[in-house]
Amino acid sequence: MSCSDYNDLILQNSQSTDTLCLSCKQSASIKYIKITDVHPEIVLVVFECKTCNIKNTSIFNEKSNTKRLVITCFFKNKDDLKREVNLNMNTQLFLEYKSVKYEHESSLPIVISVEGIIDQALDALQNNTVFGDRGEMMKIMEILKGIKDEPKFYMRIEDKDGSSRVGLRDRGIYEMQNCPIEEFNDSFVTHEYLQ
Structure with missing residues (x-):
């Protein structure tokens, strides 16, 4: 799968919601992106506050294992x-x-x-x-x-x-x-x- 294919996949599987930044109490956004073509599935969570100039990305396994x-x-x-x-x-x-x-x-x-x-x-x-x-x-x-x-x-x-x-x-x-x-x-x- 090419890089552009992954970009398309990410755009298709992303969801966004507005929230408040805990630091500045201004509007911010959270993007939730689920990539299902890998096993186990990967979930990216991106928090962005343009007022604070913060962008944090976390990567999780949807079906993480404890072993x-x-x-x-x-x-x-x-x-x-x-x-x-x-x-x-x-x-x-x-x-x-x-x-x-x-x-x-x-x-x-x-x-x-x-x-x-x-x-x-x-x-x-x-x-x-x-x-x-x-x-x-x-x-x-x-x-x-x-x-x-x-x-x-x-x-x-x-x-x-x-x-x-x-x-x-x-x-x-x-x-x-x-x-x-x-x-x-x-x-x-x-x-x-x-x-």
């Missing part, structure tokens, strides 16, 4: 790079290849391929001119490139809300959005709820 989800993946094939991944906001992602580790926290909910995750990690490291040891970053970049050439690696996802998923090789995330979590498991990927 922590851990997804473990042991990939051994280039076909695994094409698997789709639904990463929830604030989800921890860990990649390990030849004893080198890469860690990332998603800032927004996203559906992306495993290869796309690796490409984003490469871009983030390549564009990082401020943080960390440049030599260590170059080493990690070489390892991430190696994953694409020889995809035998470990990936772990930790999601506090339990809504992230790793799709099957032959089925996309959107196609499986209403499937029970057990259907996402195969001999390489395990989704497990923890207490």
Whole structure:
């Protein structure tokens, strides 16, 4: 789905209501936007007061889970790079290849391929001119490139809300959005709820 498709989707699913700003007691608005083409559904709530020049956005999962989800993946094939991944906001992602580790926290909910995750990690490291040891970053970049050439690696996802998923090789995330979590498991990927 393209960015303009998402913009259209957001406009179609948004509702607005007038309210009073608690700070200045002037007119303000609340927009409620429900995005239903991801699983679980995402709800955006935007509060805006033009008098105070405030705009706050909150993102919620419509069907949030109280159990922590851990997804473990042991990939051994280039076909695994094409698997789709639904990463929830604030989800921890860990990649390990030849004893080198890469860690990332998603800032927004996203559906992306495993290869796309690796490409984003490469871009983030390549564009990082401020943080960390440049030599260590170059080493990690070489390892991430190696994953694409020889995809035998470990990936772990930790999601506090339990809504992230790793799709099957032959089925996309959107196609499986209403499937029970057990259907996402195969001999390489395990989704497990923890207490």
